[in-house]
Amino acid sequence: MKTKGVKKNKVNIVTLGCSKNLVDSEQIYTQLKANRFEVSHESDRDDASIVIINTCGFIDNAKQESVDAILRYADAKDNGLIDKLYVTGCLSHRYKDDLSKEIPEVDSWFGTNELPRLLKTLKADYKRELVGERLITTPSHYAYLKIAEGCDRPCSFCAIPLMRGKHESQPLELLVQSAQSLAKRGTKELILIAQDLTYYGLDLYRKRNLSELLARLSDVEGIEWIRLQYAYPSGFPMDVLDVMRQRPNVCNYLDMPLQHGSTEMLKRMRRGITREKTEQLIETIREKVPGIALRTTLIAGHPGETEAEFEEMYSFVQKMRFERLGIFTYSHEDQTHSYGMPDDVPADVKQDRADEIMALQEGISAELNEGRVGQTLKVLFDRQEGGYFIGRTQYDSPEVDNEVLVDATRHTVRLGDFAPVRITGAAEFDLYGEVVGG
16 A cells, blocks of 8 residues: 555656766656656655666676665565666666566666667657756766767676677767756866776777867866766877866866786786886876876786785885775676686685775875875865865865865855865865865
């Protein structure tokens, strides 16, 4: 029996996984709104009759989180709390045949490129005129801009090409149009995302065209920050650094997952680069863009990783002193190249190695943050929480990087605005400061 307050044809979209999934959910949201549906994103009111879960299938933990969410809403459907349950995204794309047998409560399963079919199931029209338009679910002052879908890289551990397909760039003009539309609605920061930013344009323009795209986006009125996430080191287009150095609204920030610091492990991972070439690339990037913040991610416990190879990764992190760093434990994904190797590093060893790297990074980050004390930095304020206004510098992306905390009892700022902040204190992953003139 239904509880009171459930609204017929109200849709709640639940997003799991990365920012690329969030953009997909925003496209679903935009299309349904245009079809006059009442739509919410991750509502905690439980008053929707239809739930769409956009799943992640990247690694074991993400897959389990997605399955748990599906089961939770399957129970809600069994108990009459919702009418319809639909599942889309990476996990659904890859495992829908198996999952549909295990979880029959789901009304339909959809792959990553099946938005028109999802809309048709909901008796909604796919409005092609909305391509390039998007309602965002992030705070209005920043938005993710997905410039390409899929990936052509052969990395041994990665299942993304199985779920997202081959690399497919979005046309440059369409991306500029999207940026203009977002800017008119108050977006000040664009975060460029893709499975691999550095491949952008190869399929459409027969050349790596990220630098031209970056220059064109930086000309969009109202966009004050543009940052790059998910670049690939092998074949990195160096002309991007020229644009970064020349354009003040292109953040001195680069997210480049490097995965390991051992040449032998990089070979096993099919990364197409050595440790020596990686170090040369990093040195060149830092020479061309002084003060750049480099973010990377690594993997601990890939099949065959010896203690000596882990120590190489540890020394690599010590030497490179990345401004931002995260590390995953290896997940044994079926149908990938690595799946044919024995998953021979025990789970506790993987975690211990990841913890060692993060302990090292914590010290590096603390030292780098201490070096910021006394500087005045431009800060974009995202939210107020626990007595602080919380913002970010150009060196920090939302959700994953450092934050700047300003005492809300002593200073006033407007959320979504920039303000100059003098840094007065530092912790391992946070800065503390005072608004200059505020």
